[in-house]
Amino acid sequence: MSEPMLALAGVHTHIGQYHILQGVDLVVPRGELTVLLGRNGAGKTTTLRTIMGLWHASRGALLFDGNDVTRAATPDISCAGIAYVPENMGIFSDLTVRENLLLAARAGEPDTARLEWIFGFFPALKKFWNQAAGTLSGGQKQMLAIARAIVEPRKLLLVDEPTKGLAPAIIQSLITAFRELKAMETTILLVEQNFSFVKSLGDTVAVMDDGRIVHSGRMDELAEDRELQQKLLGLSLDTHQ
């Protein structure tokens, strides 16, 4: 195996006086989609924020593409090649769809061919191109948030619970988008609670609880092993969708 795109080794994160991540070991292999599962409050968002440098690890190390980014500042981490779709989507509601994407394209104007490719699975973005992003529906905002992360190719994509609160029709277009990204061998770390959504998308899976990784392995193994699912995820996750 080649060196992983991202590796967290014994990462601890404190938020104020709270000890949230308590030694996270996580490996995101190159060119694969890694799913991070876990119940509410397990520390999934905190893990992504720590990777982005929005919180800093108090102990442990983060290695991205062979470089130590444990102490790096958020803009540097971003420029090193990590794109981030936060849990609240982080849309600039005052700016139009076009302007949101313009800011995400660091090389200047977004590439037209790539935009057309994105419009292929998120047609709403084309339709509302010059409209303030704040006026989009929740699903359209999620599409914009993901489009912003992929408008230029990046080495690693972090996506935090993209299906949260969305109707099945939109979840379907998200699945299409992730399949397209997988076809291009994009490396993705996808946080989810909706197991049925990620069951067929994930290559590898990690399950988190109480600030630690409690299981990691291949997704197909977990998908087949009902007993393990039961043990790790409980029923609530499976019926979540």
Added chain:
Amino acid sequence: MTTTTPTATADAELPRLRLDTPPLLVLPILALLALPLVGSFPTWVTLTVAGLAMGMMIFIMASGLTLVFGLMDVLNFGHGAFVSVGAFTATLVLLPMQGWMQADSVLLNLSALGLAIALAMLVTGALGWAFERIIVMPVYGQHLKQILITMGGMIVAEQMIHVVWGPDQIPLPLPTSFRGVILVGDAAVEKYRLIAVAVGLVVFAAMFLVLNRTKVGLLIRAGVENGEMVEALGYRIRRLFVGVFVAGSALAGLGGVLWGLYKETLTATMGGDIMVLVFIVIIIGGLGSVGGCFIGALLVALVANYTGFLAPKIALVSNILLMVAILLWRPQGLYPVAKR
């Protein structure tokens, strides 16, 4: 508010247009209401132009401050220092160039004034840069300390003005061609007020273009809404902030020159004195909103001028009353800025 709606369908109905008109209507309504109260049309024209001129100058002084707050939550109570320093710096050019200022030539008048404004903005911009580094940077994220230390910075700046220019008021006469009035029908309108309105409109238009048509401007607006996300896209919010701080300080310097010429006398505390109005304006406008700041400045100044004429006794509290009324209507100000 435009927070996320948790449930949604694919291409839901086309959402409402973003331009929020009611605050825009307040200005003409206020002016029209004042007309019968004032009674005489020429007086009303004079008062309205005076209000617009004052409003434009306050806008120029306030616009930077509202972005400084919006972008990094920094409360700068020392902003008035840039107003005073700008006005005093202008005298370095204008007093030695009295010849050009008093000459009967628009060109010479404008050249002297242009030079004075350029120097004032350069000095206040540089001062802003130093102020940000030395005074503001160490207290990022700590509001109480920001208030105390920026007020301290202003006191130091005022004392420095005393040291350089002495403790007395300094007269700053208008250039010849800007003096006097223009008759519009029966109404007498001071020329300088029209010039102040024109400069204010130019500054507003320039800011509008920068904030809407350039990438830096878009980043500033994005940063006011969600600075963390701007950083996650790979941009340094602090660099933006320093730029905004310097530009805002230079604009305050420009406002100081205009304000000084308007009053025709300078005092070291002139910036601090106007700050009360400036803070009312940015609160009314919605912290972080340049458009709101513009409308708010015009509102505050018009109300001040109308009440000054109609009921001088309540003129002093009229702006506070205006602020209370606006905040009862829109608790976040006229144009609330969406915050993450």
